[in-house]
Amino acid sequence: MLQRLLAIVRKELITMLRDPRARLALIIPPIIQLFIFSSAATMEVKNIAVAVVDLDRGPYALDVQQRLAGSRSFTRLPPYANVASARGALEREQVIGILVLPSGFSADRAAGRPASAQLLLDGRRSNAAQITAQYVSTIMAAGAAPAANAEVVIDNWFNPNLDYRWFMLPNLVGMLSLGVALMITALSVARERELGTFDQTLVSPATPFEIALGKLLPPLLVASVQATLYLLIVTLLYGVPFRGNLLVFYAAVLTFAEACAGVGLFISSLVHTQQQAFLGAFAVLLPFALLSGFATPVENMPWWLQFVTTINPLAHMLRLMQGLFLKGASVASLAQDLVKLLEIALCTTTAAVLLFRRKAA
Amino acid sequence: MSDTLTRVRSWWQQLAAIMIKEGKQVTRDPSSWIIAVVLPLTFLFLFGFGISLDTTVVKIAVVREDGGRDARAFADALTSSRWFLVAPATDRRSGERLLQDQNVKAVVVIPAEFGRRLYAQNTTAQVQVLVDGAEPNTANYVHGYVGAIWSGFLAARGLEQGSPIAAPVSLEVRYWYNANAVSRWFLIPGSMTVIMTLLGTLLTSLVIAREYERGTLEALYATPLTRGQILIGKTLPYFLLAMVSMAVCVLTALLLFQLPLRGSFLALGLVSAVFLVPALGQGLLISVTMRTQMAAAQLGLMTGYLPAMMLSGFLFDIHSMPPWLQAITLAIPARYMNVSLQTVFLAGDLWSVLIPNMLFMLGVGALFFGLTWRRLHKRLD
Numbered sequence: 001m002l003q004r005l006l007a008i009v010r011k012e013l014i015t016m017l018r019d020p021r022a023r024l025a026l027i028i029p030p031i032i033q034l035f036i037f038s039s040a041a042t043m044e045v046k047n048i049a050v051a052v053v054d055l056d057r058g059p060y061a062l063d064v065q066q067r068l069a070g071s072r073s074f075t076r077l078p079p080y081a082n083v084a085s086a087r088g089a090l091e092r093e094q095v096i097g098i099l100v101l102p103s104g105f106s107a108d109r110a111a112g113r114p115a116s117a118q119l120l121l122d123g124r125r126s127n128a129a130q131i132t133a134q135y136v137s138t139i140m141a142a143g144a145a146p147a148a149n150a151e152v153v154i155d156n157w158f159n160p161n162l163d164y165r166w167f168m169l170p171n172l173v174g175m176l177s178l179g180v181a182l183m184i185t186a187l188s189v190a191r192e193r194e195l196g197t198f199d200q201t202l203v204s205p206a207t208p209f210e211i212a213l214g215k216l217l218p219p220l221l222v223a224s225v226q227a228t229l230y231l232l233i234v235t236l237l238y239g240v241p242f243r244g245n246l247l248v249f250y251a252a253v254l255t256f257a258e259a260c261a262g263v264g265l266f267i268s269s270l271v272h273t274q275q276q277a278f279l280g281a282f283a284v285l286l287p288f289a290l291l292s293g294f295a296t297p298v299e300n301m302p303w304w305l306q307f308v309t310t311i312n313p314l315a316h317m318l319r320l321m322q323g324l325f326l327k328g329a330s331v332a333s334l335a336q337d338l339v340k341l342l343e344i345a346l347c348t349t350t351a352a353v354l355l356f357r358r359k360a361a
Numbered sequence: 362m363s364d365t366l367t368r369v370r371s372w373w374q375q376l377a378a379i380m381i382k383e384g385k386q387v388t389r390d391p392s393s394w395i396i397a398v399v400l401p402l403t404f405l406f407l408f409g410f411g412i413s414l415d416t417t418v419v420k421i422a423v424v425r426e427d428g429g430r431d432a433r434a435f436a437d438a439l440t441s442s443r444w445f446l447v448a449p450a451t452d453r454r455s456g457e458r459l460l461q462d463q464n465v466k467a468v469v470v471i472p473a474e475f476g477r478r479l480y481a482q483n484t485t486a487q488v489q490v491l492v493d494g495a496e497p498n499t500a501n502y503v504h505g506y507v508g509a510i511w512s513g514f515l516a517a518r519g520l521e522q523g524s525p526i527a528a529p530v531s532l533e534v535r536y537w538y539n540a541n542a543v544s545r546w547f548l549i550p551g552s553m554t555v556i557m558t559l560l561g562t563l564l565t566s567l568v569i570a571r572e573y574e575r576g577t578l579e580a581l582y583a584t585p586l587t588r589g590q591i592l593i594g595k596t597l598p599y600f601l602l603a604m605v606s607m608a609v610c611v612l613t614a615l616l617l618f619q620l621p622l623r624g625s626f627l628a629l630g631l632v633s634a635v636f637l638v639p640a641l642g643q644g645l646l647i648s649v650t651m652r653t654q655m656a657a658a659q660l661g662l663m664t665g666y667l668p669a670m671m672l673s674g675f676l677f678d679i680h681s682m683p684p685w686l687q688a689i690t691l692a693i694p695a696r697y698m699n700v701s702l703q704t705v706f707l708a709g710d711l712w713s714v715l716i717p718n719m720l721f722m723l724g725v726g727a728l729f730f731g732l733t734w735r736r737l738h739k740r741l742d
Contacts, residue, residue, distance in 0.1 A: 025656075029663055039686050040671045043414075043498040046681040090537070091711050093700060096680070116531045123539025123546070124703040127414045128678040130542050134505055137532040152511050153487050154504060156494030157460060164497050187655055194574070275567045278658045282563075283400060290411040295676055297499050299420070299466075300413040323463060326495045333462035 004206045008214025016184065016218060026222060027229075030176045034233060037172055041295070042164040045131040049076035050119075051086040051095040058106025064117070067139050068099075074135075083120070090122055096132055097121040158326040169234045170325040171294050174256065174317040177227055178288060181219040181257040182281050185264030188215050189356070190277035208360040212353045216261045223257035224250065234325070243328030248338065252320045255341045259313040262348025269356045288314045313348075316341045375586055379594030387598045396564065401556045401606040402613060408552035409618050412676070414544040418443070419503055421467040422450040422459050429476030435488065435514050439469060444506040460493055467492045467503045479518075538623075538707040549620055550702035551675030553610050554695050555666070557633065560603040561640025562647070562665030563658070568595050569648035570657040588737050592730065596641050603640075607633045614706075624705035628715060632701045635719045635726075639694040640665070642729025649736045669695035694722050 017023050050068070054061050068074050078095065080086035086098045100118040108115035119136055121129035159166045192198035201211055231249070234240050242249075267280040289295070291305060292314035298306055309315040316337040323329035323337075387393045425436050440447045448465055450456035456468040470489040478486035490507050494500045536542045572578040581591065611629060614620040622629070643665055651657035671677065672686070673695035679687060690696050697718040704714050 025659060029659070033663075033667070036686070037671055039683055041677055042681055043677065044681055045678060049680070088713070091704075091708065091714055114531060116533055119532055119534045121534065121536050121542075123536035123542055124707050125674075125678060126536065126539050126542040126544050126547050128681070129536060131501065133532070133534045134501070137534070140532055151485060151487055152490055152507060154490045154492060154507075156492050156500060159494035159497065159500075162494050162497040162500055167496050183659075191655065274654045274658070275571065278563075278567075278654075279396060279400075282559075282662075283403070286404060287407055287411075290407050293496075296412050296414055297496060299499070300415060300417055301411055305410055319463060322495050327461055327463065327493075329462055 001210065005210045005214055008206055008211055009217050012188070012214055012218045013221070016222075026180065027226070030180065030226060031229070031233070033176060034169075034172055034230065038165050038168050038238065041168045043127070044162075044164045045128045045135070046073060047075045048073050048128075048132055048135070049078070049095045050074065050132065050136070051080050051089055051098045052077050053080050053083055053086055053098060053100045055082075055103045056101045056105040060106040060109040060115070061101040064099075064101065064140055068136070071135065071139055090120070093122065093125075095122075096125060096129055097136075099136065165238060166240050166326060167322075169238055169240050170321040171318050173227060173230045173234065174292075174314055174321050175289060175294055176230065177223045177253060177257055178260050178314055178317075179285065180226060181223050181260035182264045182285060184219045184222065185215060185261045186267045186277045186281035187274055189265070189268035190271055190274045193272060194274055202360055208357045209353060211360070212265065212356040215265055216258065216349065216352070219261040219264070220254055220257050224253055227253040240325055242325050244324030244334070245331060248320070248331060248334055249324050252317060252324070252334075252338060252341065255338065255345050256313055256317045259341060259345035259348050262345060262350075262352045265352035266348065266355055269352065269359045288312055291315065293318050310340070311344065313341055313344045316344070372587075372590070376590045376594060379584075379586055379590060380597055383594055384598045387602060393602065396560065397602045397606045398609055401560075401610050404556050404559075405549070405552055405610050405613050408555075409545060409549055409614075412544075412548050412552075414498065414548075415542075418446050419467065419499065419506070420446045420448060420465045421469060421503070422448045422456045422465045424450045424453050424456045424468060424470045426453070426473040427471055427475040431476040431479055431518070432471045434517075435471060435511075436469075438510050438514050439507075442506070442510055457491065460491055463493075465493075466499055467507075469507065545618060546620060546707060547703055548676070549614050549618055550706050551673065551699050553607065553614070553702055554636075554673055554675060554698045555669050556610060557603060557607060557636060557698070558640055558665050558669035558695055560606055561599070561637050562644040563661045564602075565596070565599050565641050565644030566647040566651075566657045566661035566665070567654050568599075569645065570651050570654045573652055574654055588734055591737065592645065592734065596645065599641060599644075600634075600637055603637055604630075604633065620706055622706055623709040625710055628705050628710045629702075632698070632705060632715065632719065635722050636694060636698040636701075638726030639722050639729055640726075642726045642733065643694075645733045646729045646736070649733055668693045672696065673699045675699055692725075694725050697721050 016026075052065055052068075054065070065077060069077055076095075078089065080089070080098070083098060083100060086095070089095045090098060098120040100120065102117065105115050105117060117140065119133060121133060123129060156162055189198065192201065202208070206214070227250075231242070235242050263284055264281060267284065268277055271277045271280055291301070291309050291312050292298075293309070294314065298309050298315065301309070319337050320334055320341070323334050421439070423436050423439055425432050439445055448459065450459060450468065453468075453470055456465075456470065459465045460468050468491040470491070472487065472489065475486050475488070478484040488511070490503075492500045492503050539546045569578070572581060586594070611622075615622055644661060647657050647660050647664070651660060668690075669675070672679070672682075672690045672693055674690070675695075679690050679696065682690070701715050701718045704711050708714075
């Protein structure tokens with residue numbers, strides 16, 4: 001049986017890697033994605049442009065503007081005569097907000113009366129707008145705060161500079177393995193059906209069970225090669241720390257890839273054409289990605305969706321990656337997610353093999 | 362005269378014939394309906410509920426090493442806040458353990474002597490906050506929340522002692538178009554862009570590659586159809602399919618997610634129709650370039666769907682990206698679609714914003730269709 005299984009695995013690997021273009025397609029696009037996404041996927045707000053309407057023209061208003069200009073986050077502070085004229089720039093998204101310093105601002109400050117300024121923000125980009133509001137109010141308050149004898153000291157663990165890339169890169173390791181493991185298996189049976197070679201495989205001495213296993217193993221190989229590559233790029237090139245256990249890392253990658261490959265094979269057994277397989281894989285990929293904490297935190301979701309995330313392999317994979325790369329979480333706490341992942345992998349693999357056998361029979 | 366008329370009529374008849382053939386192929390496949398209605402609804406649902414940047418409740422641990430009145434008052438302020446769910450931690454070590462094992466997002470430590478230092482001269486009472494920085498967005502919110510509670514605590518204490526700390530400078534923040542700064546309001550128009558890209562580009566990218574793979578392309582070329590007719594005939598059914606699902610999305614957004622529509626349905630329809638030109642054009646171009654469906658699908662995913670997701674300003678603010686990447690986003694139709702949709706939904710029919718965006722989308726679309734037309738010609742020879 002082992003011999004027949006190995007023969008099938010070999011055949012699958014050959015079909016996958018025979019074409020030099022296909023070989024490149026397995027390695028190059030994910031790496032390009034890693035580079036582009038790690039730059040694009042940022043929730044940090046930088047290069048902020050805020051229009052300034054200075055109706056005060058006093059020393060304190062000037063002080064606020066200089067403070068903003070001195071901050072790294074603000075790159076442009078174009079002046080406008082009034083709000084109406086600045087509005088067009090906001091509509092065209094040239095600025096994210098308009099800071100209005102009303103007349104009497106400096107006089108109030110000088111007299112010790114409470115002074116107030118207005119910040120009008122573009123609600124179409126509400127997240128960036130909220131963070132901009134935080135920056136502006138911090139900068140303004142810092143200029144005015146009296147010395148106090150009490151303070152809050154903030155210490156950011158795991159990611160001292162709150163670098164968004166440190167968060168994104170470990171997540172991408174999980175995300176990109178998901179894509180490759182799912183796509184390879186989802187298209188495998190559908191392609192053979194379309195090309196008519198599926199029947200030939202079925203009449204070979206290999207049992208359907210062995211054929212199914214033979215299709216599930218190659219993605220594991222590809223996923224672990226890719227994961228190794230990512231691990232090197234992420235730690236050596238981007239300087240993200242890896243504080244966990246390498247064995248746990250590979251155990252996580254393999255279990256996760258198996259869980260995804262199971263889903264892929266299930267889809268592939270269900271459909272008739274590659275187009276359907278592709279769409280099926282896609283229809284799974286997106287919910288997995290959205291309900292995993294990849295882009296936005298699981299904690300922000302309603303409770304019933306948070307429950308759904310517990311059966312999403314990617315959600316566990318991301319917690320494992322965060323724990324391994326940044327947090328150096330204890331093996332005991334990682335084991336929880338690893339066991340969950342293993343359960344999911346068992347379920348998807350069993351379901352896929354059962355469906356495959358039924359369809360092949 | 363009548364000769365021209367006959368020719369025009371037969372041209373239309375031929376076009377109608379291929380459209381009927383393509384239309385049948387689309388409608389007969391049950392998966393098309395799943396794609397046009399079920400898929401967009403599911404995605405919109407997931408996007409609407411699953412993606413939120415509005416941090417609701419954060420789990421934190423509070424370690425109180427000082428048993429005094431002030432320390433308890435601050436700890437109570439944290440516990441009773443609607444932003445935090447406080448887990449008990451007996452000492453600093455166990456708090457740190459909770460943080461490391463991903464059970465809480467932050468640990469607030471009120472050190473021993475906090476109360477005494479608060480009243481003594483020449484000392485500074487410190488509260489330490491250990492924040493899980495791994496996810497910077499949440500970390501930023503935690504900073505903001507703790508800061509706000511801390512200011513409240515100080516102000517209350519000042520009042521008690523008869524020396525109110527008047528905030529000397531206040532910033533009055535107002536959000537235009539989205540008064541409560543609900544992230545869903547800007548995410549849902551963005552999700553529609555992603556869904557439209559999916560339908561427009563991914564589905565059409567398989568159209569001609571499929572005929573090539575199945576060997577039916579020669580049969581199509583052998584018909585008297587011109588290139589223009591083939592292009593229009595292949596595109597129009599998908600155009601209609603995408604418009605139907607756009608309508609489904611808009612209805613869902615308005616009724617289920619209570620999104621305001623401050624612009625007109627006319628502008629919405631116009632923007633969607635215009636966006637489909639580059640989206641469909643890109644799909645067709647991929648389809649005539651690639652020989653297999655697998656390769657076409659991959660290219661469609663890489664150049665259509667992923668940029669719409671990552672580089673369109675849907676989730677990640679374009680202005681915060683590095684300059685080289687901002688330059689790349691200029692070439693992505695989804696970026697212009699995103700701004701247009703957000704504008705029509707939240708701001709209204711600002712034609713000064715919409716027209717330049719639509720012109721750009723049309724330009725890119727013309728380029729894609731032109732290239733497709735040329736490639737189709739080469740193979741006909």
